[in-house]
Amino acid sequence: MTTQASAPPPSTKSQALRSYDVADFPALTGLEEEWRFTPLKRLRGLATADTSAATGRGVTVEHPNLPAGVSVRLVEPSDASVASVLVPVDRVSALAHGGAARVALVEVAAEAVVSEPVVVRLLGAFPEELSLARTQVQVGRFAEATVVFSQEGSVTLADNVEVTVADGAKLTLVTVADWAEDAVQAQHLKIKLGRDARVVHVQVTLGGNLVRQFTSVEYTGRGGEAELYGVYFADSGQHLEHRQLVDHNVPDCRSYVGYRGALQGADAHTVWVGDVIIQAEATGTDTYEINRNLLLTDGARADSVPNLEIETGEIAGAGHASATGRFDDEQLFYLMARGIPEGEARRLVVRGFFAELINKIPVESLRERLGDAIEARLTKAGA
Numbered sequence: 253m254t255t256q257a258s259a260p261p262p263s264t265k266s267q268a269l270r271s272y273d274v275a276d277f278p279a280l281t282g283l284e285e286e287w288r289f290t291p292l293k294r295l296r297g298l299a300t301a302d303t304s305a306a307t308g309r310g311v312t313v314e315h316p317n318l319p320a321g322v323s324v325r326l327v328e329p330s331d332a333s334v335a336s337v338l339v340p341v342d343r344v345s346a347l348a349h350g351g352a353a354r355v356a357l358v359e360v361a362a363e364a365v366v367s368e369p370v371v372v373r374l375l376g377a378f379p380e381e382l383s384l385a386r387t388q389v390q391v392g393r394f395a396e397a398t399v400v401f402s403q404e405g406s407v408t409l410a411d412n413v414e415v416t417v418a419d420g421a422k423l424t425l426v427t428v429a430d431w432a433e434d435a436v437q438a439q440h441l442k443i444k445l446g447r448d449a450r451v452v453h454v455q456v457t458l459g460g461n462l463v464r465q466f467t468s469v470e471y472t473g474r475g476g477e478a479e480l481y482g483v484y485f486a487d488s489g490q491h492l493e494h495r496q497l498v499d500h501n502v503p504d505c506r507s508y509v510g511y512r513g514a515l516q517g518a519d520a521h522t523v524w525v526g527d528v529i530i531q532a533e534a535t536g537t538d539t540y541e542i543n544r545n546l547l548l549t550d551g552a553r554a555d556s557v558p559n560l561e562i563e564t565g566e567i568a569g570a571g572h573a574s575a576t577g578r579f580d581d582e583q584l585f586y587l588m589a590r591g592i593p594e595g596e597a598r599r600l601v602v603r604g605f606f607a608e609l610i611n612k613i614p615v616e617s618l619r620e621r622l623g624d625a626i627e628a629r630l631t632k633a634g635a
Contacts, residue, residue, distance in 0.1 A: 313373070327355050
């Protein structure tokens with residue numbers, strides 16, 4: 253009698269299991285490294301369900317006033333225009349891939365330079381039901397565009413967002429999770445960059461009971477650039493989790509990851525895990541990641557884990573940093589010494605903390621909306 257040895261565990265996260273079949277991923281227990289921070293009981297069955305549990309209603313897609321050169325349509329997953337970009341790395345992502353009834357397809361024509369932002373609203377209305385969704389963004393060669401996804405309403409959602417930026421194209425992608433207080437979302441957003449392509453992604457997370465967003469980046473040609481920014485504000489009882497996996501697998505590409513979060517209230521919890529891999533063939537890589545968290549009250553908790561895997565010494569640069577702390581007393585003293593009341597001084601410090609990243613959003617009305625939302629939270633807490 254002979255026994256077959258089990259396969260060794262992957263030596264790098266780039267070798268982790270990938271499959272479209274939900275059955276290939278065991279039900280989650282919370283002991284997995286990738287899920288140890290996530291309160292699985294609050295996922296409302298997303299961690300254990302199969303595709304038969306979904307209603308098929310998903311989320312409603314609205315896209316008023318599209319500029320020239322851009323189209324948005326709902327298509328069958330089998331449609332020839334749906335390119336396979338994302339191979340799920342976990343059970344929830346596989347659930348969304350196999351169970352979504354339609355794919356919301358956003359296309360930017362090759363060589364189109366779109367001066368106006370493309371705004372797409374994703375609206376949920378069935379928090380008691382399991383919703384599954386897929387969205388694709390395809391930016392043609394040498395095109396330039398700004399796309400905004402505004403996610404609103406009540407929902408229990410597993411969704412995948414697949415983004416392809418072709419050779420020489422430039423995309424600014426803004427995703428805003430401004431869900432209702434009872435919403436639950438687990439999302440995988442995959443970005444695939446062509447040669448000399450560039451993406452700036454600004455991820456804003458404000459609403460929801462539990463929101464877990466995983467962003468991965470893949471390069472397919474030299475000269476690709478990815479800048480990933482994040483702004484999040486967790487209130488009492490919220491769990492906001494952000495993970496990135498930037499896989500440098502071709503030479504001479506660049507990435508920068510910068511996330512900032514504020515927390516206030518009892519049991520407010522944020523998680524940031526940034527993984528950057530520089531594979532042996534990715535010579536000339538230049539990468540940096542940083543996460544900063546500001547604790548506004550007692551009872552809030554921020555977990556921050558930056559990781560670098562480097563398999564070659566021939567790189568332009570690589571680094572990471574993380575910092576979590578409370579208000580800078582010297583800043584408060586400086587402002588209060590000039591006659592500014594303490595509450596207003598605290599609000600000024602928080603607005604300044606977020607200002608650099610919010611200004612990355614090239615849509616003035618959205619910048620104002622986010623500023624107002626942050627102000628409202630600070631006022632609510634009496635900051």
